[in-house]
Amino acid sequence: MLNRKLWRDIRENRLAYFSAVLVIAIGLMLFVGLQLVIQNLDMAISTYYQEQVLADLFVEVQVGREETAGRLRGIPEVKAVETYLQQRVQMDTGEPDRLGQILLRSWEPTNRLNRVKLVKGRFPAAGQAEVLFTPFFLQANHLEIGDVFPVVVGGKKETLTVVGAFISPEYVYEIDVGGLAPNPRNFGVGIVDREKLAVLTGHQGQFNRLALTFRDQGAAVKVRTLVQDYLADTTVTGIYFQKDHPSVSLLDQELAGLRKTATTLPLFFLLVAGFILYNMLSRLVANQRGQIGILKAMGYPDRQIFRHYLHYATFTGLAGGILGGLGGLALAEPLTALYTMYFQVPGLVARWQLWPLVIGLLLALGFTWTAGWQGVRTVLRLSPAEALRPEPPPAGNRLWLEKAGFLWAKLQTGLRMALRNVFRNRRRSLFTLLGIFFAYVLITTAFYLQDAVDYLLDFTYNYEQNYDGRVIFQGTVDAAVAGRFIGNLLPVETAEPVGEVGAVISRGPVHVQTGITALPQAGRLYQVYDEKGQRVLPARHGLVLSARLAQKLGVTAGDWVYVQPFLAEAKGFTLPVTGVVAKYLGMGAYTELTAFGTQLPGGKPLATGVVFKLRPEAEMSQLLTAVRDSPLVLAVSDLREDERHIRELMSKQSQMMGILVLFAFISGLSIVYNSSTISFYERRREFASLRVLGMTAKEVFRLQVTELVLLTVVAVALGVPGSYFFARLIAVSMASDLYSIPLFIAPASFGLAMAATLLFVTLAAAGIWRKVRDLSLIAVLREWD
Amino acid sequence: MILSGNQVKKWYDLGEVRVDALRGVDFAVKAGEFVVIQGYSGSGKTTLLNIIGGMEAPSAGEVYYRGQAVHLMNERERTLYRRQGIGFVFQFYNLMSNLTAWENVQLSVEIAPDPLPADEVLREVGLAGRLDHFPSQLSGGEQQRVAIARALAKNSDLLLCDEPTGALDVETGIQVLGLLCRFNRERGKTLVVITHNPQIGKLADRIMFLKDGLIVKNEVNLRPLRPEEVAW
Structure with a gap:
């Protein structure tokens, strides 16, 4: 029953x-x-x-000889060793508006590790200038099997024939080092027969990358140390376990x-x-x-x-x-x-x-x-x-507000009744208040995720990296020469050299593999800012760390860290941390270009690229024409195109945000509707009595709505700090090495959330009005429960 | 004796104030007896009925039902006592508003150890044609008859009624009392009714007068009247 x-x-x-x-x-x-x-x-x-x-361990070297690899196979804990060649080459598509790069990777039919998977066509034939690209790359570049793809290898033009499509566990997400989103018009990986690549690069009998698998995962650190020892006569430019592989x-x-x-x-x-x-x-x-x-x-x-x-x-x-x-x-x-x-x-x-x-x-x-x-x-x-x-019945003492007689006397009777009701039924009022508060915070938080992405992109592409593009060199170039070379080109308004070096930064037992960006101190195109938006200058003898990196190392300004750059013959050194800056995309360290150069072999400031701003009337294609044939230049990245590309990808994400806002809205409406319906149910006898006394339905309705409005005002006021609190929780929990989410909520989001809150408070009020209007006085007053 | 009480006291601590509802009540009720407890508002009638019915525990004193010490029962035992031994009828009917007449009675049938069929009891109280009506579709008298049917369906020996006619007009009140008297006389059920209405006492075998938490008079009625004989 x-x-x-x-x-x-x-x-x-x-x-x-x-x-x-x-x-x-x-x-x-x-x-x-x-x-x-x-x-x-x-x-x-x-x-x-x-x-x-x-593979379990990856090693990148400047040049290694096959005998070294043979020695590594002798380590008992090592199960298999394979060597490869890799070379960055320039795309030579002849299109005036792009100068991208391809990372060519060697392939042999005998490869047992890091095997590429053929999804279309066939593997490159031995000794032939044939290439495999990923399906994404082929599609973005409108390539079919049988098409040719021209590249420039070490200053020489070559033509590669596309014979198929591949995917690889190393390129699940096909981005270049430091890249954020795949941009297959500017970067791609090509698989080429090893023999052919050796001929193209002049590396016959050599390798510049090797991979190992372990017999016993417990011996990982021991093997890495042994590998480093065995490769002591070779310049190691990178060594990482599977978990640190960029794609992994x-x-x-x-x-x-x-x-x-x-x-x-x-x-x-x-x-x-x-x-x-x-x-x-x-x-x-x-x-x-x-x-x-x-x-x-x-x-x-x-x-x-x-x-x-x-x-x-x-x-x-x-x-x-x-x-x-x-x-x-x-x-x-x-x-x-x-x-x-x-x-x-x-x-x-x-x-x-x-x-x-x-x-x-x-x-x-x-x-x-x-x-x-x-x-x-x-x-x-x-x-x-x-x-x-x-x-x-709830205690009917005077409210604290009533003691302020003058103020209280000024209030209308309806407002006084509403205030008394709010304070005398504290639990009920608190529930409604919390309901509206949650609804408001939920909606603001959903909007926040979109705001944060917008802010992050604006910050990165308009403040931090305030340039139009970057020329990437084949290897390193004297910074002064590089700056003059690009700066003197006709379409360029300003140019600044940038040096990027991979390094392991350590503090005590904590080691983090990351990139160090060396910038000119008076630079205007690439600047770093702290959390408060103040510019931080790259230190002459010190490192400025991104907040995420500082947190991982457990350091603050004033601490010292040990730096081991991945550069030929570079020795490690210690540097003080001079500042911590905001960096939302990726993590890394910054230093001053000239001073950093003196720490490196050769003692001169080196640049891996030049960032530049074009003259207002100039086109990117003019610059590309000017540098296309230079043996120094590998590729040119167009920052504005990168930005457009990443915004396009993000717009797909924002559909998800839209769904989230919708969910938040439904929840908000549910809370307020629910809360006010129950409030009405609890008070229906009180309302019926007021109606019996002679109040009109409208007057009774106004009484309840005044309460709802009072509570809404307070809830929304509390919702503003509440939203920041939840936004901070999200920002902290979502932060990774790839991105940190800024704590930024646009004023418009608060406004939109307020409008949404008002809308569902109004909908709830409309529901109450229907109930007040249809209230059966007799039925309610006869009910006993 | 089916029911007896010895120096039953009940007080409520309301912060700094102590309210004495019962100040030492002695009583005894024989099986099959119809007893009226009469008193003004605030005399302690409902409190006494609640204690007899195991609805709350006395602060001091003893209460026995068929030799069982009701005052010593814990919450679980009191629940069992109410379930097996007592039928309640309240002034404001206290029906479940969203259950029909039959369903309200069935609520009792489902938990009692030896119940009477719900439709049979409803027929006996004259509601055979109202089985599927919800409380809001019934008059006050009909609602009270459903409440009586609900108490009777348990087939328990003791029926406790708290102002059963308090919310009814005279005519309906007479019908309801007639019903209660019939079950007392014909089925031998013990009936305890609390009321402030002196006329109801004329129907009972005995009237206990309660004032300020004490029984001030215990009057045996040698010639109980029938409800229709009472001048209301």
Whole structure:
């Protein structure tokens, strides 16, 4: 019989239950959907690494001889060693508006490690000038099998014939070192027969890259040390484990970020749902105090009554859980598809699994039961006699505001009543206040994610890197020469040399492999800023670290760090940290170009590139024409095109943000609607009495709306610092080596969130108006509970 | 004796103030007896009924039902006591607003050890044609008859009624009392009714007068009237 009561109660309050179910469903949909995507990515990637035998250790050297590799094979803990050649070459497509680069990698049919996977065509024939590109690259450059692709290798023009398409576990995300998003018009990886590449680069019998697998993963550090010892006569320009491989670490961080999102975001929605449920159930139970009293008087044990009320929570949890679970299964497919746009992984398809659904359901039930239990337990503690007595009216003392007589006297009667109601029913007011607060914060936070991305791109491309493009040299060039060479070109207004060196920076036992960017101290085109937006000059004898790097090393300004550059014959040295700066894309260290040069072999400032700003009337193509045939120049990157490209990629992300804003809006509406409906239900007898006394429906409505408006004003005012608090939580939890999220919420976002809040407060008020208008005085005053 | 009490006291601590609702009440009720507890508002009638019915525990004193020490029962035992031994009827009916008449009675049937069928009891109280009506579709008298049916359906020996006619007009009140008396006389159920209305006492075997938490008079009615004989 109690079950019938349950269904009828739910039916009577169907909108309130529906809104709670909806918010739970949203939370779980995100949870299940994101967990499935993580699962799909995890599975596809680990299978891919295993099948293609991704190496455990990678070493990059200037030039190595095959005998050295033979010695490495003698290390007992080493299972396999393979050597490769790689060479950066200039694209020579003849198009006037681009001068990109290709990283050519050697391939042999005998390769057992880091195997490339052929997805179309055939492998390059021995000794032939043939090449494989990735499907993304072929598509972006409108290339087909049989087409030719001209390149410049060491100043010599060569033509490579495209014979197929490949993917590789080393290039799941096809970006250049320091790159952010794939830009296949400017960078690509080409697979060429090893013999042919050796001939092209003059490296016969040599290698400049090697990879190893371990017999025992526990011996990783020992093997690395041994490898370094064996390669003592060779210049090592980079040595890293699989986890530090740029592609691997990028994917790991992407997955780690996704894991955090998959936990925090749904948790946030579930907390809101829990809040709604707690509010709803506790007040529902409070409203049924008399009914509980009679059940107790009849001899129903507490356990049974408790179970009955818990069924409300079970129903909501199950309904929300099932709806959200199915929604999550549906969401997994488009989300996985989104990743196939960036990642070249075979077998990355949406697979359905039961466990996220089961965990999701348990989570939903856990949340709703806790809320239900919290709601029921206070009433159950009462004796039946107490429960049958009506709740004592709230204390009617004077408000503190009333003591300020002058001010109080100025207020209208309606406002005074509303104020008294707000303060005398503190719990109810607090729930409504918190409801509006959560709704507001939820919407601002959803907007914040978009604001942060915009801010990050603006900061990076307009403040930090205030140039039009960068000329990248083949190797290093004397900085003064480089600056003059580019600066004197006709289309260039300003040019500044930049030196970029890979290095390991250490502090005690912490070692971080990163890049050091050496900038001229008086430079205007590439500047770094601290968190407050103040410019920080690169130190002459010291390092300025990005906040993320400083945090990883555990250092602040004034500490000293040890620097080991990856440069031929470069010795390590110590430098003080002179400042910490904001850097939202990637992490790294900055120093002054001239002084840094003196620390390096040769003692002269070296540049790996030049950043430049074009004259207002000049075109990028004019500059490209001017440098295209220079033996010094490898490629030119167009910063504005990079920016456009990354913004285009981000715009796809912003569709996700849009969905998030929609979810936030639905949750907000649910909270406010729910809260005000229950408020109305609690006070319907009071309203009926006022109507009997002679107040019009409009006057009664105004009374409740005044309260709602008062609470909305306070909630929105508190929502501003609240939004910053949640934004900070997100920024801290999402920060990775790839990007840090700035703490920036645009004023417009606060405005939009306020407009949205006002909209659903108005919708809720409209619902109340309908109820006040249709209030049956007789029925309400006859009801007993 | 089906029910007895010895120096039953009940006080409520309301912060710094202590309110004495019962100040030492002695009583005894025989099986099948119809007892009216009469008193003004605030005399402690409802508190006494609540203690007898195991709805709350006394602060001091002893209460026995068929030899069981009600005052020593814990919460769980009191629940069992209410479930098996007591039928309650309240002034404001206290029906579940979203259950029909039959369903409200069925609530009792489902938990009692030896219940009577819900439709049979409803027929007996004259509501055979109202089984599927919700409380809001019933008159006050009909609602109170549902509440009585709900108490009777448990088939328990003791029926406790708190101002059962307090919210009813005279005519309906007579019908309801007639119903209660019938069950007392014909089925031998013990009936304890609390009221402030002196006329109801004329129907009972005994009237206990309660004032300021004490029984001030215990009057045996040698010739109980029938409800229709009472001048209301």
